[in-house]
Amino acid sequence: MIMKRVLLGMSGGVDSSVAAYLLRKEGYEVVGVTMYLVNKEDDTSIDDAKKIAKMLNIEHHVIDYRDFFKETIIKNFITSYQNTQTPNPCILCNKKLKFGLLWEKAKELNCEYIATGHYAQIKDNKIYRIPSYKDQTYFLYSINKEVLPHIIFPLSSFSNKEDIRKIAEENNLITAHKKDSQDICFIPDKYTDFLEQNIKSLPKKGKFIYHNDELGEHKGLIYYTIGQRKGLGISYSKPLYVISLDKEKNQVILGDENELYSSEVLITNTNLLVDKLPNKCLGKIRYKSELSPCTVTVIDDNNIKVVFDKPVKSVTPGQSLVLYDDYLLLGGGIITK
Known part of the structure; x- marks a missing residue:
């Protein structure tokens, strides 16, 4: 044999x-x-x-x-x-x-x-x-x-x-009690420390914007992500969250928690592991998020529009939206907005 x-x-x-x-x-x-x-x-x-x-x-x-x-x-x-x-x-x-x-x-x-x-x-x-x-x-x-x-x-x-x-x-394998690896193998501690050490010039400071009002100065756009509430360094009468990052204006846009929810998501750089997507799928916008029912529309070979039955929280550009048909992995793409 x-x-x-x-x-x-x-x-x-x-x-x-x-x-x-x-x-x-x-x-x-x-x-x-x-x-x-x-x-x-x-x-x-x-x-x-x-x-x-x-x-x-x-x-x-x-x-x-x-x-x-x-x-x-x-x-x-x-x-x-x-x-x-x-x-x-x-x-x-x-x-x-x-x-x-x-x-x-x-x-x-x-x-x-x-x-x-x-x-x-x-x-x-x-x-x-x-x-x-x-x-x-x-x-x-x-x-x-x-x-x-x-x-x-x-x-x-x-x-x-x-x-x-x-x-x-x-079976006496020496790795039996070895600790699990870290989430990102090349990031020893904070991702921001890694970025500071590896980018040519530090990010410029800019303004926090909440409903068109300036609330103070941010440290640089790389230090913030969608849905972030802690570590903003500003005080306000109620909790505020990062709802978007404006690169052109160098602004961190803040909002209330309800403003983090959205139903329609566009993904690009799509990759399919099946010949054809079903119209109704289950979508996952980050690794630890729940699977949520959604409707998909293929725009072209590289882009797909996904509409969730119920709004999902903190859709983050750069993260992946992954699609399933029950347990079957269908494919996915990079979130653009």
Whole structure:
């Protein structure tokens, strides 16, 4: 019997470690690859991945993608904030690296499949969300549809991290009790600190505007996002929220909480994982938000209008709106307004 060869992205964490174990158990010939993306002090990810590969007796490669990561993911992150957008770099990373460059590497290494430690299901070349708070399909909508037949999600039947850690413990994997990775791998602490260190010139101060009245001076547009209430540095008789950012006038527009709600959303840079969208879908405007019923209208190959049955709160340009048909992941795009 010829073993099917699969390239597994190994981050050095417990999820990808258990994924490697499960794939081997299922009879795959596993080739591990760890992407070297950023320089971080005291980061043991690459060494841990090497140790897991050795323990499981699988082939392992380390690929230096630091330059590519900087020029695509990090550059886009910085540019987005400079353009008053709040980006989600993990989505772009999945598209460009984990299901982009890694698939090219898989073919180079004669692997039929690629696998990751994502909490998601794939069946008949379609991605489905799992009924758990751990579901990560929101981050997967932008991958190339042509890659779907070659994807394996070894953790698809698991809904919580405790079960994963238990498998790691039972098999003496050194990552069993390793802490989860941070939300954005290249942001050690505050995103604003990172931006200050990596933009050529600090943002200019400007005015807070509430119903056409000036309420004081803001520090710079990069320090604010839609829906923000705390940290504005102004006092008022009632709570005020950031409802928009005006780059042209360099103004932070404030409003009451009810002004944060909207029904109609436009998305661009759309990517579909199905041949055709249904008219009625479920939409999600950020990773932790609830799925909300909506109606979609395809404007062209790159743009879609989404109208929610009930207004949703804090629609944020730069974030992704992801569409589902019940559990089936349909696709999504970047929110423009």
